[in-house]
Every structure is written in structure tokens, then in C-alpha cells.
Amino acid sequence: MTVRTLPDTLMLAEVAADWLAQRVALKPELTVLVATGQTPMGMYGRLAARVQAGTLDCSQVTAVQLDEYSGLAPEDPRRLRDWMMTSFVTPLRILKVVPLDDPATFTAELEALGGLDVAILGLGPNGHLGFNEPPSGPDAPTREVALTPESLLSNRHYWNGLDVPTRAVTAGMDVILGARETLLLVSGAHKRAILGAALDGPETPEVPASYLRRTALTVLADQEARP
Numbered sequence: 768m769t770v771r772t773l774p775d776t777l778m779l780a781e782v783a784a785d786w787l788a789q790r791v792a793l794k795p796e797l798t799v800l801v802a803t804g805q806t807p808m809g810m811y812g813r814l815a816a817r818v819q820a821g822t823l824d825c826s827q828v829t830a831v832q833l834d835e836y837s838g839l840a841p842e843d844p845r846r847l848r849d850w851m852m853t854s855f856v857t858p859l860r861i862l863k864v865v866p867l868d869d870p871a872t873f874t875a876e877l878e879a880l881g882g883l884d885v886a887i888l889g890l891g892p893n894g895h896l897g898f899n900e901p902p903s904g905p906d907a908p909t910r911e912v913a914l915t916p917e918s919l920l921s922n923r924h925y926w927n928g929l930d931v932p933t934r935a936v937t938a939g940m941d942v943i944l945g946a947r948e949t950l951l952l953v954s955g956a957h958k959r960a961i962l963g964a965a966l967d968g969p970e971t972p973e974v975p976a977s978y979l980r981r982t983a984l985t986v987l988a989d990q991e992a993r994p
């Protein structure tokens with residue numbers, strides 16, 4: 768496990784963009800699990816700038832959706848698919864996407880691709896990864912789940928006063944932990960305690976992120992999250 772504390776979110780975004788760009792340079796057809804949420808947006812913006820400048824080519828990358836709310840109409844503005852498309856897939860000029868709708872189709876598509884090279888993850892305030900809410904053990908499969916009150920609260924600020932859907936489909940812990948490398952991005956004092964539990968506490972289904980230590984993990988945190 769590598770843990771780096773960066774002075775601020777700008778540096779975090781820059782170092783995170785370097786991390787992914789290096790992997791794309793080594794393997795242009797990288798298969799990448801893509802978190803939405805606030806934390807990775809700076810990283811995605813920097814990657815997009817590099818693509819625009821012609822210093823990074825992501826045209827052979829496959830983007831894999833991490834999670835999606837259940838029961839939304841195709842045109843609903845809260846779809847995480849659209850967030851992934853507008854923040855990552857379109858600006859990085861990525862051509863291949865594995866959407867997450869039906870768990871069985873998703874699992875089969877991922878298997879056909881040979882699994883994930885890289886998972887880019889944020890950390891939920893309750894230790895969730897994707898929407899693997901506590902308790903989620905390491906074998907939890909891709910499935911539909913009910914969101915916990917903490918996740919409903921933390922997702923509320925994404926949607927400008929719209930309600931947060933109460934159910935979601937998430938890539939399983941088995942998928943996430945199967946990635947050949949994982950990048951966990953954490954920012955803000957409100958994540959300090961849960962990041963400490965994930966990195967320094969016992970492995971437990973009550974903190975799903977604690978299982979990331981089983982993977983080839985890089986954690987990039989800002990000063991507030993990991994002083």
C-alpha cells in the first residue's frame with residue numbers, strides 16, 4: 768500500500784491524473800472502473816486538459832461504470848451514467864463503456880474483458896465503496912442495494928435539492944477488489960476518521976474500504992483527510 772498526503776485538492780488532482788496517465792501510457796487499452804462523486808472531479812478535469820492538449824490518448828481505454836441509482840427514467844438528470852459520461856468519458860474521448868444496468872450483463876461483460884486493470888474510487892463517509900454500504904464483505908457481488916441514511920445525506924448535495932433515490936446498483940466488492948490496481952482519493956476533514964478506520968483499523972464489513980488493503984492500493988489524500 769502506498770499512502771501519499773498532498774497539501775491540497777489541486778495537488779491531489781494533479782498527482783492522481785499523473786497516476787492514471789502513467790498507466791494508460793503503459794497499457795493504452797486499460798480497463799478502468801470510474802467513480803463519480805466530488806473527489807475525483809479535479810483529476811478528471813486535468814486528464815481532460817491533457818487529452819485536449821494532445822499529451823494523453825485515452826481512445827483505447829474502456830470505462831466501466833461503478834454504480835447507478837435504481838428506478839430513474841433515461842432522461843433523469845440524476846443518472847450517475849450521465850455524470851460519468853460528462854466528467855470522464857466524453858472529455859477524455861473514450862470510445863468504449865461498460866454500463867451498469869443489469870448485474871448479470873455487467874458481470875459477463877467484465878469477465879469477457881478480462882477484469883479490471885484499475886479502479887478509481889472515492890471513500891464514502893460510512894466507508895462505502897461504490898454503493899457497497901456497510902456491512903459489505905469482500906465477496907459481496909454486483910447487486911441492487913438500499914442506500915444508508917449517511918449515503919442519502921452525502922449524495923443530497925449532488926442534486927440541488929432533488930431527492931436522492933433510495934436504491935442503487937453497485938459493482939460488487941468482488942469486482943472492486945479484483946482490480947489489478949486501485950486508486951483511492953480522499954479529501955476533507957470530514958473523511959479523516961473513516962480513512963483512519965479504513966487504513967489503520969481492522970478489516971471489517973462495517974468499513975468496506977478496509978478490504979482495499981488486500982489490493983495493490985494507492986491512496987492519495989489531502990492534508991485535511993490524512994494530516
Ligand code: F6R
Pocket residue numbers: 801802803804805806807833834847888889890891892895896897898921
Ligand atoms: C460515486 C461513488 C461513491 C463516492 C463516495 C465519495 O460513484 O461510488 O462511493 O465515491 O461516496 O463521494 P465524494 O467523492 O462525493 O465524497
